[in-house]
Amino acid sequence: xxxxxxxxxxxxxxxxxxxxxxxxxxxxxxxxxxxxxxxxxxxxxxxxxxxxxxxxxxxxxxxxxxxxxxxxxxxxxxxxxxxxxxxxxxxxxxxxxxxxxxxxxxxxxxxxxxxxxxxxxxxxxxxxxxxxxxxxxxxxxxxxxxxxxxxxxxxxxxxxxxxxxxxxxxxxxxxxxxxxxxxxxxxxxxxxxxxxxxxxxxxxxxxxxxxxxxxxxxxxxxxxxxxxxxxxxxxxxxxxxxxxxxxxxxxxxxxxxxxxxxxxxxxxxxxxxxxxxxxxxxxxxxxxxxxxxxxxxxxxxxxxxxxxxxxxxxxxxxxxxxxxxxxxxxxxxxxxxxxxxxxxxxxxxxxxxx
Amino acid sequence: xxxxxxxxxxxxxxxxxxxxxxxxxxxxxxxxxxxxxxxxxxxxxxxxxxxxxxxxxxxxxxxxxxxxxxxxxxxxxxxxxxxxxxxxxxxxxxxxxxxxxxxxxxxxxxxxxxxxxxxxxxxxxxxxxxxxxxxxxxxxxxxxxxxxxxxxxxxxxxxxxxxxxxxxxxxxxxxxxxxxxxxxxxxxxxxxxxxxxxxxxxxxxxxxxxxxxxxxxxxxxxxxxxxxxxxxxxxxxxxxxxxxxxxxxxxxxxxxx
Numbered sequence: 001x002x003x004x005x006x007x008x009x010x011x012x013x014x015x016x017x018x019x020x021x022x023x024x025x026x027x028x029x030x031x032x033x034x035x036x037x038x039x040x041x042x043x044x045x046x047x048x049x050x051x052x053x054x055x056x057x058x059x060x061x062x063x064x065x066x067x068x069x070x071x072x073x074x075x076x077x078x079x080x081x082x083x084x085x086x087x088x089x090x091x092x093x094x095x096x097x098x099x100x101x102x103x104x105x106x107x108x109x110x111x112x113x114x115x116x117x118x119x120x121x122x123x124x125x126x127x128x129x130x131x132x133x134x135x136x137x138x139x140x141x142x143x144x145x146x147x148x149x150x151x152x153x154x155x156x157x158x159x160x161x162x163x164x165x166x167x168x169x170x171x172x173x174x175x176x177x178x179x180x181x182x183x184x185x186x187x188x189x190x191x192x193x194x195x196x197x198x199x200x201x202x203x204x205x206x207x208x209x210x211x212x213x214x215x216x217x218x219x220x221x222x223x224x225x226x227x228x229x230x231x232x233x234x235x236x237x238x239x240x241x242x243x244x245x246x247x248x249x250x251x252x253x254x255x256x257x258x259x260x261x262x263x264x265x266x267x268x269x270x271x272x273x274x275x276x277x278x279x280x281x282x283x284x285x286x287x288x289x290x291x292x293x294x295x296x297x298x299x300x301x302x303x304x305x306x307x308x309x310x311x312x313x314x315x316x317x318x319x320x321x322x323x324x325x326x327x328x329x330x331x332x333x334x335x336x337x338x339x340x341x342x343x344x345x346x347x348x349x350x351x352x353x354x
Numbered sequence: 355x356x357x358x359x360x361x362x363x364x365x366x367x368x369x370x371x372x373x374x375x376x377x378x379x380x381x382x383x384x385x386x387x388x389x390x391x392x393x394x395x396x397x398x399x400x401x402x403x404x405x406x407x408x409x410x411x412x413x414x415x416x417x418x419x420x421x422x423x424x425x426x427x428x429x430x431x432x433x434x435x436x437x438x439x440x441x442x443x444x445x446x447x448x449x450x451x452x453x454x455x456x457x458x459x460x461x462x463x464x465x466x467x468x469x470x471x472x473x474x475x476x477x478x479x480x481x482x483x484x485x486x487x488x489x490x491x492x493x494x495x496x497x498x499x500x501x502x503x504x505x506x507x508x509x510x511x512x513x514x515x516x517x518x519x520x521x522x523x524x525x526x527x528x529x530x531x532x533x534x535x536x537x538x539x540x541x542x543x544x545x546x547x548x549x550x551x552x553x554x555x556x557x558x559x560x561x562x563x564x565x566x567x568x569x570x571x572x573x574x575x576x577x578x579x580x581x582x583x584x585x586x587x588x589x590x591x592x593x594x595x596x597x598x599x600x601x602x603x604x605x606x607x608x609x610x611x
Contacts, residue, residue: 009474009477010470011451011486012452012465013449013452014446231462234464237449240442241439242440244406244434245434245439245440247404247425248406248429248432248434249454249456250425250427251425251461296444
């Protein structure tokens with residue numbers, strides 16, 4: 001059939017619209033600026049910029065900060081902000097991926113047992129390892145190992161069920177593994193009640209001020225996971241139609257889902273390992289973007305990465321300044337400020353735009 | 355040319371054969387209605403042809419064994435219009451129809467000019483141009499159905515499988531939808547295989563009917579050959595009259611006395 005050239009419409013998927021992309025990037029930049037500038041020690045925005053310019057060897061700039069202030073800025077604050085950004089980006093991207101792959105709007109990054117596994121790994125490390133070994137280096141590794149084992153177990157249990165609908169089976173397997181690991185973790189914790197406080201504060205989540213090693217530790221996992229998820233974002237929209245329709249459109253559903261779930265889960269496990277459990281980011285960020293912009297996953301996923309990073313950087317600023325010098329657990333901040341905000345978004349967006 | 359060839363195709367669900375040793379050949383450009391009572395295996399047979407359910411026996415599509423085809427190759431030959439398609443409410447008509455291009459794209463690729471062109475032609479052909487940027491959540495049932503057919507058309511597969519394509523439509527929209535499909539078949543040489551419940555509507559459009567009962571093909575031929583009072587009584591347990599309408603027939607239920 002032929003259609004006259006002037007009648008051929010421009011059929012395109014709405015990709016990343018320039019307006020929303022600019023808004024998201026602006027939000028991230030402002031969050032990063034606030035994250036670097038605000039803290040118990042007031043460094044001043046101008047001095048921070050001078051120091052950055054001097055570090056970049058831009059001629060004509062020299063840092064006006066004292067050596068102590070330099071160390072606070074570059075060894076504590078900047079890595080902490082970057083860590084918060086990486087973790088926020090990872091949790092938001094993983095949440096959006098899970099919500100699509102499992103076709104469940106309530107799916108969060110901890111769905112497949114990552115949280116319970118990491119919790120068990122961390123609790124065992126805190127309870128049984130001698131004090132000397134219990135530094136920051138061992139805890140994240142133990143949590144990561146626990147999370148990985150839990151997810152592999154979830155996958156094995158889900159596969160052994162051999163059901164046709166394996167998305168729902170995988171969620172059930174995740175619930176099973178979570179229950180088992182949580183029970184085990186509670187048992188270990190009860191047997192070692194002197195560790196209660198340490199375990200509890202780990203579970204509530206926070207961004208550690210441990211400098212660059214933690215950034216280096218999670219960077220490979222998080223960046224590979226996010227690259228994989230973003231590369232497959234068009235296919236994610238197809239998967240959203242359900243297994244049968246995606247298959248009849250030529251997608252190898254099992255394989256693509258496995259790749260996406262593995263990427264999202266390993267990235268989450270790495271993030272959880274250094275920060276503990278930070279709830280709500282993986283649900284609130286993608287849903288807020290969806291409600292405000294009404295876009296499909298191909299635009300939602302990159303926006304989630306950018307906005308998720310900014311959101312967690314801001315939340316961390318509140319966590320470390322609200323009751324300074326004490327810190328509020330980050331999970332408390334994300335839910336305390338996130339929940340009312342999300343309720344507001346739900347209230348103010350019209351049904352048709354979602 | 356043979357579009358679909360089924361040899362001893364059997365599908366077991368829960369240990370029970372739902373499709374039982376079906377043999378059939380469908381030529382390119384044919385319109386075949388799959389009819390039969392509830393549970394006869396119509397939907398399952400369609401799913402086997404689309405390789406959405408494991409089967410025994412042999413299914414050849416365009417002369418090639420379906421088991422040898424990669425998923426994307428299969429999807430370039432066969433498009434499916436499900437009975438209850440998933441239509442994400444936030445997706446625009448343009449985005450949804452573009453999904454039909456998936457089998458022509460690698461997993462990491464983006465739609466190119468050729469893909470946008472194919473989607474544009476499908477949208478124009480189904481008179482959906484005014485709806486291009488509308489969200490699926492704002493469309494009526496009949497409009498949504500056209501959008502789903504447009505997606506199948508954008509797929510550029512020569513075989514289109516339809517599961518109860520008119521089940522959700524009123525009588526006027528049923529006729530429009532089937533006229534449209536018949537027009538597409540005439541223009542593009544599409545092969546249409548549709549599971550249908552409404553025997554009169556099926557008899558008005560299909561060239562050929564396969565009557566299934568308990569997973570077996572019990573009659574195969576033109577509507578006049580297949581839709582006899584005896585056959586309907588035997589396989590549906592229904593009492594009907596067959597009435598000529600134009601050069602086709604209609605099925606009129608008659609209350610048993």
